[in-house]
Amino acid sequence: MYRLTVLTMQKGIYYAKVGDKIDRHMLIRQSIRGIASNGKPFLTLRLSDQSGDIEAKLWAIKPEDEATYSGKTIVQVQGEVFDYRGRLQLKIARIRPANDQDQVNVSDFVPSAPLNKNDMLEQVNQYIFDIENAKVQRLTRHLLKKYQHGFLEVPAATRHHHEFMSGLAYHVVSMLELANAVVKLYPSLNKDLLYAGIILHDLGKVRELSGPIDTEYTPEGKLIGHISIIASEIHQAAEELNIEGEEPMLLEHIVLSHHGKGEWGSPKPPLVKEAEILHYIDNLDAKMNMMEKALEKTEPGHFTERIPALENRTFYKPR
Amino acid sequence: MYRLTVLTMQKGIYYAKVGDKIDRHMLIRQSIRGIASNGKPFLTLRLSDQSGDIEAKLWAIKPEDEATYSGKTIVQVQGEVFDYRGRLQLKIARIRPANDQDQVNVSDFVPSAPLNKNDMLEQVNQYIFDIENAKVQRLTRHLLKKYQHGFLEVPAATRHHHEFMSGLAYHVVSMLELANAVVKLYPSLNKDLLYAGIILHDLGKVRELSGPIDTEYTPEGKLIGHISIIASEIHQAAEELNIEGEEPMLLEHIVLSHHGKGEWGSPKPPLVKEAEILHYIDNLDAKMNMMEKALEKTEPGHFTERIPALENRTFYKPR
């Protein structure tokens, strides 16, 4: 499944090296005006394709250039990659805005999940279908439906792991498949709680994050957070759907505790078996994603760049 | 204000010393059957009055004694206090169950706040009245009304501080008075958010705790916790009352963050000025309560017992 990621990203700017010649369309993600030491204005551009981004300087600009090369503009650019103080930068040789003949769309320059939205939605719905407890099933279906559009769009995080369009849905599908395997090995696990917990656990990100591109935290995201957002939603949905019994409380607990510890943002640690296992499955899938992404760019016999969310470790790629 | 506490508790069992003779009514809080090394059954009783409790053994009991001296029974007891392995114990000389002529009630043997419930409710309502923002006021009034009965009954915690009947209300009243003083010194503070935050911050304890006597955590208390309970309630109340704008989010944030840090149970740290100040006021009042309680029993020129919730410190009482 993950091999798709590799294929999609290959040959993109993420894989560029010093000396590479570039001649392609790219998206201006950010454009900031500066003044050079000779007193002349210039632009610092962040150019991206689906695989990553790179910084570039547009020197000695004319007044109209600032508007032409502003953010969210697609450009056709030629240039060479060089090393600037230890980071790659693109030396622009030629640049022009894209036009209609170019037939390019912003979404072509943004990384996104290797599965399409409909397929992922279908898979998630299949798991909902497999939930046997009617209360758990209704609650889950209700909330997924309420936030379905965002669920299929947002990344799973602003950085670190699954930080691409539809990343959340993709992460949830992977976790469900893993849960399915784990449930078979440990039959004492309640698969209903586990599947529902996985589908709901990060659903609050739909309101925590600003959207699929250049994702930022919303004020609600910073002040309340996706964990408490979805916990409140479960509480409210149970009232609306007149669901009694302890199921809503258990799902609320699973969601509240899925970060594992107070230091990591959970107001309660996992105190139900399925909550503990969900926390593990979540971590395992996120770490696999981070390691695979970093190892993709690494030559056999070498170490990856440091990975901040993995305690800054650097991983070895066997020969 | 706090001096009342002292008067109420004085001369109670909490102040007993080795060699003191006891002749009074007490409440059996707990009664556990054991078997002595000579093979005979005995009871281990935990006897309390309003100031505290003490252990006592009832040796060589008859079969009917187990029922007579079970939990929640009031007894008339005579005996002497002695030291058993470093802890005080009561050597029972004579014991009998209380009868109607004794005119005693369970509530006389349980510690409770030094102010009565009606007075405290009136004070809190006065602060709600002082809230100028109508949305904040309506939300606060709605939730206080919903949980008013429990609010006036439950302690503020199962142990550590304000662990007595009506302790929560008493703690809230103290915090409101402190907030009132602080707002005068720092006029940039939004007193509406601060007052409402104080009234709501621990209101979830009404469902987190089992009740005013022999208080324990409910399953909901352990799995969800008072912080998330009340956050959901604010969210839901705002929907029911059709309150728009960011006020509900700000109150939710203040409640979620009032423990200050993830390690201490808050899923978000305070990120609004009033949330930070509420956290400080909460701490200051709780610590004053713990220090005063420990110092009451200590002679000038000596140190208190260790106080677990104050990093196990022991405080010096100046001469």
Added chain:
Amino acid sequence: MYRLTVLTMQKGIYYAKVGDKIDRHMLIRQSIRGIASNGKPFLTLRLSDQSGDIEAKLWAIKPEDEATYSGKTIVQVQGEVFDYRGRLQLKIARIRPANDQDQVNVSDFVPSAPLNKNDMLEQVNQYIFDIENAKVQRLTRHLLKKYQHGFLEVPAATRHHHEFMSGLAYHVVSMLELANAVVKLYPSLNKDLLYAGIILHDLGKVRELSGPIDTEYTPEGKLIGHISIIASEIHQAAEELNIEGEEPMLLEHIVLSHHGKGEWGSPKPPLVKEAEILHYIDNLDAKMNMMEKALEKTEPGHFTERIPALENRTFYKPR
């Protein structure tokens, strides 16, 4: 698979409650002489069956009793369970040493894995057979053969998880099945390294621990530890078998890093993808085992005892 555990242990002493009458064979695990307050000697016995153990006092013993009721003796005992200072104790009514007619063996009173040794060995060998890299396969087969006897006998730990006879083999089999499922979901994983790492990771426990019953740490276990023991063995085996290339180093790394962090005993954190995943699989299986064991004894709607190795958490058993 884990359901077997439940069946095996049911109705054992682990499930005893205050007031239960006992009439059965038990094994004396420990016998310590004391002197009662009346000056007479007595024995403190720790009696076990396959499910757990309980303390009992043998009062007013005769000189010969000390020899009769020493450790590793099987006895037929009658008595009643009572609460002594918050822990269960057995009040002995009648006791006698087992005799030949009783047809009981020490191994019947010791907890052990729910699968038999031959079956587990066969499963592990099947996984070795599935290893495609010949160097990895030879190294693994060589070391398993060298320590096969102990591998099938020792527990996986002295306490916490899989702390029963053959616990190590049982834990390894579970981990291999889990790894098998994970490899299918993340095909970039090198299954050879993962399978070999799992089989070898705790093999040093054969020398770290004293044996299957009343397991203690050996001096070598305390001073060197199972992690460094098996790392040295891999190094030495590679020399003996003339295995070149980086495979021995990778296996050594996986073993060295499987505790995840320095604080937890690993001199290196996982820096190879399969090492990280093995650490996760190890944890997941150990935690499942601990939670299931604790939940078995718990009534629905209640919380388990605190589990020290799970940060002292107590888990809720849904109704």
Added chain:
Amino acid sequence: MYRLTVLTMQKGIYYAKVGDKIDRHMLIRQSIRGIASNGKPFLTLRLSDQSGDIEAKLWAIKPEDEATYSGKTIVQVQGEVFDYRGRLQLKIARIRPANDQDQVNVSDFVPSAPLNKNDMLEQVNQYIFDIENAKVQRLTRHLLKKYQHGFLEVPAATRHHHEFMSGLAYHVVSMLELANAVVKLYPSLNKDLLYAGIILHDLGKVRELSGPIDTEYTPEGKLIGHISIIASEIHQAAEELNIEGEEPMLLEHIVLSHHGKGEWGSPKPPLVKEAEILHYIDNLDAKMNMMEKALEKTEPGHFTERIPALENRTFYKPR
């Protein structure tokens, strides 16, 4: 009270944004010579007014410029604010040294407390007057008199909070007012110890810090620290004034413990009630100061910059 701060600082360089035109007097706080990539010398200036500072480059300087534009010089400068690698910088269009007609003084360009020194001294003396215990009063008056000049000049810290001229006195006055309110709510507090402790707690900063402008730590500040400096002074003053009894020890303890914990520089944690409360009042006032300063520059509906001394948090300014 704090609103004054706002008025004083408004419209200063601290509030500058990209594109702002500057035409005003500023103080050169620092001037460092560099060599540009074209081989020519230039100066990096740090220019300040009372609200803050900004960096500026003076390119292609002549030999005499280095002397003309050295530190502590007031200049008349015109230019424009721009963004240089994420930080604001001033592009100098025209610059000249100030002359006598300009009628400007260095102290006009340095931030200072919103109250004047005499008023603050009077307030502090009033609190000393309110101290009833003669020993505590004499000790406090003696030490304040000894260090009065510095007390009215130094900031309360080199950065973080009250980092302006007379910041210490201003912080002490705020704390005294807060203490006054707290004492009224908790009458068990000994106001003499609390007032004296507040006046003395940071008095060692007079020797720890180099002075009111461009404040640095002195060697004595780094090696001994303001806490131990003033503790020794209290010890010595008690000897000189022949003050007996435990009051000097209590004041010494309050001062030693006012940072709360060993990790934060206190050799003893607070073990006297008034020491604990002083620690809280100190923190509350410092945090209010930091939050207000950061929020002043922030638009409603946005978050402040990260505040290092508040665990790097960023605060939301409600709409």
Added chain:
Amino acid sequence: MYRLTVLTMQKGIYYAKVGDKIDRHMLIRQSIRGIASNGKPFLTLRLSDQSGDIEAKLWAIKPEDEATYSGKTIVQVQGEVFDYRGRLQLKIARIRPANDQDQVNVSDFVPSAPLNKNDMLEQVNQYIFDIENAKVQRLTRHLLKKYQHGFLEVPAATRHHHEFMSGLAYHVVSMLELANAVVKLYPSLNKDLLYAGIILHDLGKVRELSGPIDTEYTPEGKLIGHISIIASEIHQAAEELNIEGEEPMLLEHIVLSHHGKGEWGSPKPPLVKEAEILHYIDNLDAKMNMMEKALEKTEPGHFTERIPALENRTFYKPR
């Protein structure tokens, strides 16, 4: 040097094992009255000789026994050592108070340093004589003289290391010898600061601790601590002796920082080379003392008891 310790302590109660018969003089360190389960009073005695102490019960006492067997009384006792709940206890067969013919003194039953006071004082004075800087020498001599009596009496700590009469002097002498060796290897070290620092570093214990027997912390010890006590004394002595220059500040710093970190009680970490080295020498000698004491009682091939001040480690004694 340390071998003396071994000889002195050998055959004392510290070395007793289950079953040992005792017939000797011992000192009652503590005597506490209890009431047995049969209602009769008894005494719990803590009996000591120079090597250690043991608990014993005196059952069924007569009223006059309580006075006869009170604390600080020397007794002649016969009995047998047994195990009571995992700790050794003495079963008293016969006991009587010592009389004049017995010719025993309290100081014979208290552990003390293996060197006599005069020899240690002479050694310390020799090191003071070796200090070349006259200011450092005068300060050190002045303070040692001021506290000489206590310096030769108090232990170096209430528990953990050198917790015996004259322990402080003995620890200082060991440290001076170690410093002497280190200075020879690293000639850049200033031996004057190092020797003076060692002699002064714990001198505040003379006021922090209650005295040589049954040592406790004084209120001044708890509230100020030996570190700040001696720092103030250095400051004051420098004033009295009119010593100028930075030497007093350096000595104050060395003393303040000798615990190494804030968490360990030092308000400043070592920031002078000699301070860092003193911290190391202090630790090394204290750890040697703790390890030797624990290993003395341990058989070769076994591990010591856990040593709390060495992170609860247990040390192996090679065969």
Added chain:
Amino acid sequence: MYRLTVLTMQKGIYYAKVGDKIDRHMLIRQSIRGIASNGKPFLTLRLSDQSGDIEAKLWAIKPEDEATYSGKTIVQVQGEVFDYRGRLQLKIARIRPANDQDQVNVSDFVPSAPLNKNDMLEQVNQYIFDIENAKVQRLTRHLLKKYQHGFLEVPAATRHHHEFMSGLAYHVVSMLELANAVVKLYPSLNKDLLYAGIILHDLGKVRELSGPIDTEYTPEGKLIGHISIIASEIHQAAEELNIEGEEPMLLEHIVLSHHGKGEWGSPKPPLVKEAEILHYIDNLDAKMNMMEKALEKTEPGHFTERIPALENRTFYKPR
């Protein structure tokens, strides 16, 4: 001994200040091509002598310059030291590659130990000769011989302390002398274990590090580490030499535990007295080396730069 260090380094580039004129041979340690803002290529050179290194830019290079001024080339360079963004940089006025007449060698530009290799080897061998236990002696001699070449070449660390050619041997010799002094003061120490432990403790660095110049970690160094490398070697050597008994285990333990704690890379903490002392001696010598190096460059009355491996402390150099 350490004074040699000072003499060797004096007047090197490490001591350069802003404005210093340079005219000397230096070694290009690193050469990286960049593109200037004017579009022209340039080289960033890191130039070193035995005392340290400095950055320099070679602007507007010709195509052939890149080859001429590549890494490991010795050049004759003239220029001036200036400050670039807070760090020193060399402004090159004139540069040429060294030629045969210059009579310079790469090893002249690399820092190395102040003692020569043969002298150090002789000293180490003398200590091996002093080891009385034949097993310990044979093991130590065998392993030193096996890795003698590297032992005399590699630094003791890639940075922090003894980070120069032959640094490991130099560090070991210092530690042996310190151990010799300590053993005399504490005769209970087993000097054989201590000497052997010191000689072996870092010997794995021979394989952990890439070599004496521009030292990096090897993959084996990162994945296994010098601690586990040498532990395996001891294990294997004992087998090869047929050494029985617990000596190899003790040496293995000493090596495994010499970093003191899991967080610092040791899989076991020191549990043998000599292991604990070795850890102390190792630390003491490393810290002395770091402090002396930093203080050398510091003027009396000032503080050193921050030393990362000493908790970022900055040390005061007394006047």
